Each structure stands twice: as C-alpha cells, then as structure tokens.
Amino acid sequence: MNTSRAKAPKASSKITPMSVRTLLFCSSSTRANCAAALILGALLALSGCGAPPLVREPAPAPALQEPAPASVPAASAPRERAVLQRERARWVAHDWSELPGWGEDRAAELWPALLQSCARPAPGWSTLCARAALQAPADDMEAQLFLMKHLQPYRVESLEGEALGLITGYYEPMLEARRAPQGNFRTPLHGPPPDLAQRRPYYTRQQIESDGELRARLKRHELAYVEDPLDALVLQIQGSGRLRLPDGRWLRLAFAGHNDQPYQSIGRSLIERGELRAGEASWPAIKDWARRNPQRLGELLWSNPRYVFFREEALPDPALGPRGAQGVPLTPGRSIAVDRASIPYGTPVWLDTSEPLSNQPLRRLVMAQDTGSAITGAVRADYFWGWGSEAEAQAGRMKQPLRMWVLWPRS
Template sequence: MGSRSLRTLWMVAIVGILSACSTQVPLEEPTSRPPVSGSIEVPPPDANEPLPAPIQQAKSRWVPVHWSSVPGLEQDNLADAWNAWIKSCGRPPAPFAQFCSEVRRMSMATTQEQREWMVARFQPYRVESLDGNPDGMLTSYFEPMLDGARQPGNGYSIPLYKAPASLGARKPWYSRQQIDTLPQAQAELQDKVIAWVSDPVDAMVLHIQGSGRVRVQEADGSVRMIRVAYAATNDHPYKSIGKWLLDQGLVRDATWPGIKAWIAANPARINELLWSNPRYVFFKEEPLSALDAEFGPNGAQGVPLTPGRSIAVDRASIPYGTPVWLSSTGPTVQLNRLVMAQDTGSAILGAVRADYFAGWGHEAGDFAGRVKQPLRLWVLWPRHLAKR
C-alpha cells in the first residue's frame, strides 16, 4: 500500500481487542450546517441528457449512470467526507486538482449545497469487473492502540523495530522466525527498537495493520502518545494465522474469539502460530500532535486518512484521490456514503473491492474485524472529461 501497504492486509481472523482508549467508529452523521453566503452557483445537469461512454481501466469497467441511480444520495451528510476531500487536495491527482479551490470554498456550505455542487461537477460511473459484475466485497481496517515502553522490562518484551541498514542488500530479509531466533538477525537490529510492547499477538495485529498508536513510557517516567507508521517489510509473503489454524485442523472458528481461545489453551505454541506468517513489518516513529490525532496515518496517496470517509482500493481499478460513492448492506453495517480513495493494499485486489478505514482503538478494531460484506461502488469523474 505504498507507504503503508500492510495496513490493509487486515482480515477478520486476526482482529485484536486492544486494552486502550478508542475512537468512536463514525457511523452517525453530524447535523447539517447553516447556509453559506456566496456559495458557488452551479447549474444542475439535465436529467435527460445522454450518458457518456463507459471508461475502461486496467481491472475495471466504469459504466455511466444517472445520479438518480446512486443509492442514499439525499441521506448522506457530506461534512466528514468534505474533510477527507480537503485532505486529498493536499496531493491532488491531475483530474481533480482544478476543483480544489471550490472544494475548500464549499467546506462551509450546507450539505444540500455541497450535494448540488457535486452533482453538477461530476458524472457517476458504476464500477464493474471486466466481465460486467458490479458486486464486490467490503472489509475494514483500523489503527491499533497499544501500551509500550522505551526500555524492556515490567512485562514489555516485544520490540517494534525500525528498518535495519542491511534491509535493501538482502531480499528477502530474514523471516519472522529468523528475526526472533537468529543472533545475526538480532545483531543487525541492535539499536533499532522504537518501543517495547507486552503482547506478541497485539504486536502481530500492529504488523498486519501497518500502523498504530503507542502510549509509550519514556525513560524519565513521562508518558506520551506516538504513532508507529509503516516503513518497510522483510519482503516475505503475508500468511494469515487464522488460515494456518484452519489448515492445521486446530480450530473450526478462525474469528478472533476462536484464535484467542486456542492461544489460551496452547500458550506453548504461540511462536509456532506467529511464525506461520513470515512477513515482518518495520516502522518509523512519528509525533502525534493534537491535530494529527484527529486523523489516521498517511495512506498510499500521501494524505492523512479520515475515519469513515477514506477507503483503500485496487489502484488498477480506481486511481488515488478519486471521490467514490460506496454502498454496502449488512450484516455488520449499512453504508451509503461519499468516500475518498486514498489508500491501497496487497490484499485489496479486484474491480469492486474496498477496505474502509474505521479509525483507531478498541471500538474501531472490533468493528473492523466484523466487516466482511457485499459492496457496490460508483466513481465520481469530472463531467468535462466524460466523452459523450
């Protein structure tokens, strides 16, 4: 996923319930804003005008539709989505850069004014696979929160490493098991520890998500929150620990409660479980100011993720920075909303595929672990680029 590709490798089988404070998963919308004087005047599109031609991408086909076909358009309050859109304007892709001044101006408009502007400026296209299937899958990911310390001891024994200097010279680098057991691997990681955490499974969840927040105790006894962001991997393939348990016939329930129950019953085999995933993630430490704490880590587009309004996609189907209408119905949640394609991931593959950024902490992690449900997507493409 670009700078954080492992984050979207999150699967239902390895959700961690982390004992930390958490953000509320953003499912309820804020109330509408008052009208803004001097809003941008835009003429509505003609509902009877002919639709443009379909657009072909490497892995998808975009089929034009009228706005009346977009589900839930009138119900979505767009304020949070506008925050994500403004973030995208920090590094806008070429087709959308010209709209950024208007996006910023419309940030204080009412939801109705924002909706009218969006409908006038953009043409919706239903995303389909190359064989015409509009149905796909929605999953979710999050930013774990852990407690940690700068020095080992008092239960903190699991290191979170920065990338070693020799990483690029050896491909693949040492596997997870080798990193844990080989003296030469550990020697190359000397002085590369960002922080120590207490639970190896929670550390694995952090590796899978690719980024997280650590409430770290400094050497002087003070405590502060930092972000550990994805920096690199050891170039080994990712393997699901839940799938390993299923393949070994050790569990029939590969959800997190099932995995947790197996770990509790088999503490001597925890390394065997963790080593079944040879991929290892190295991190970089980032400060977490009050402003930074309101958003997630940078996605592959290079802008901070917005809870409930940022998604990871297959970039061969949908380019970064594209506004997307997302529709997904249960069993976990019903969503009809505007989101921004701001991230990607090696497990997020296919035409109609999205990973929904839920936020950070316990509630977001619990939510992300339960989401695996049907999905449809509509990209919103500039009208002036549509070939009619």
C-alpha cells in the same frame, strides 16, 4: 439531513420554487426523503453536463421475442452507457438516481477528507479541488449538489463485468509500550535495517524472531517493546499504530517497509488446521485461541512470513489519522484503501455495503486514500474505522459484500 439552510449552487437554478416549497412543507419525519427527492430532481437538470467519455458501450441486447402487435408501442432501444477502462477495472457510467441511498448520507462530512486529498490531487482534479477549497458547503444538500454538478458516477466492475466485491475494515491500534525491555514488555517493534533494500526477499518472520545472530544485528533498530506478540502482528497488519509510553506521551509508528515475503493470514492457517471453522476467524476469535494456546502462538505467527518495519512519528494532533499511501492523513469513516490499478488515489467513492455488527446499510461517500497488500482487484476496499476499542471491534469483524461507484470529473 439538515435542509433548513440549504444553499444550492448556481447549477441548481433549475430547481423550481414549487420544488422548494414542497420541501419546506414536508413534515420533520419525511424531510430527509423530500430532500433526497429534490436532489434527484436537480440531477435531471445536470445530466447534460460534460462531454462523452472515450469509449461507449451499448447495453446487452434483449432476448428475441415475437413482434409486438401494431397497436402496442415498440420497446425503446437498449441504453448506451459510457465505459472507462482501468488496468484492473472497468467503469460504467450511471445516473445519480441509480446510486443506492444517494441523498441520505451526511455529505458535508466528506469535505475534510476531500480537501486532504486535494493537497495531492489526482490528474484532472486541480480545477475541481480549487473550487472545493473556496468555500465549504453550508450543509449536506449543498455538498451533494456540488458533487452532482461537477462529477459523473461510474459503477466499478471487474474486467469481466462483475460488480459485486468485498469490503474489509482496518484501524489504528492503540498499545501500551516501553522504550526498553521491561517486565512483560519483551516483543520488539523494528525500524528498517540498512540492508533491507539490498536483500530481496529479506529474512522471514521466523528467522527474524528466532535466529540469535540476526536478532543481535537488528537489536539496534528496535523502536519500542509491547507485551503481546499478537498485538505486534496486528500493528504490522494494520500498517500503523499509536503507542503510549509510561510518562503518558503518545507516539505513532508508521509503515516503513516489509521483508518482501508473502503475506499469509493466520486466521486462514487456523481454519486449515481445523482450529477454527470457516467464517469464525475474526480477530476476537484469534485472540481467544491464542489465550487458550499460548505455547503454540509462536508457531502460528511464523506461518505468516511477512514482517513489517516502522518509522517513528510525532503525534501533535491526536484527531488526525495516520498517513495513507496517498501521503495524506486518513479520516475515520471517510477513507478507504483500494487497488490503485482500479481506482486512483484522491477519488471520491460511493459505497453500498453494510456494517459488520449491526448489519445495517452502510451507504456513504468516502475518499480512496490508501492501499494494502491484500487489497487487490476491482471491487475491493478496506474501510478505515479510526482508532480505539469500537474501531477495533468493527474492523475486526468487517467482511461484507460491496458495490461501489467512483465519482469522476466531467470532461
């Protein structure tokens, strides 16, 4: 964390000169820890900001014990925490010091994703978005102090009070494609047919891919062709992808609807059939099985009746991610998909999980900007890794325990 140029906002005026001198005399090896300590000290001055939320809930009462001797001070009363109710979650107020790893993230990297969400702000965010857009923070400390001044952390729990959940990963595939069937490029990617909205549910994947009459009707809606049917399925599961044409041009296919059939994981199908063991159904393992069993691939794909249709988009800026459900571009490593009934789009979230390959802690600020049919429940997220081979490797193996805190404007 760069602390040499930290410019604390006005709310940090209660940081004493002695605290700043302490930070300056930290060695380079301990500067991050000192900065974190300074930030946590600053939050004590901010803890009184904001009115209490609508619902307040006391902490569970301690177990009954014998009275303490008169000479021993009585234990302090159980702490009362504010609680906000959502449709599928409850948010329990916490102090900034209770967020694991807070102060260690490169918080200034959140700002581009935050401003993207501010283009379509959640209710109650307009004033804060205007403040965030006035000037980007000079460094990570300034970004953290801004968030601490204006936002209140709430731990996300299920309605039953469970705070541990699951995080998976997704990415934007990059595939070679052709505009017309050519050589091995025979697997079509479709735009939505005109009768999609009138027929619910629409035809299954098996019917779309095997019924000759239906295939002929859908042919006029074929946007492009890829080599591998499994790659087409991956594109449908991820919801968008980049296609490279023979002339070197890239285009993006974005989600445009599905057939309203239930989604079935082909990894789970392989486990149920005894082809893979539980815990081994990663995308690399599924692709390896398909390579060894090409004659059975169609049967496997048809076990998932869900079929996704796309729309074509230009790709003027390759540095921008696909648009999520909020309608703003996703940012690699700073955007997540959530259950909208638990967390509104445009909400900053603090994650406490681990990376899938290294198992190192992954504690960082992200923005809730997308959703997915499999992303349901309170403590549930899908982490956007970006595009390219590394993003594919990380996303394909991510299935980690998760705790999360939403950061919501103070009243």
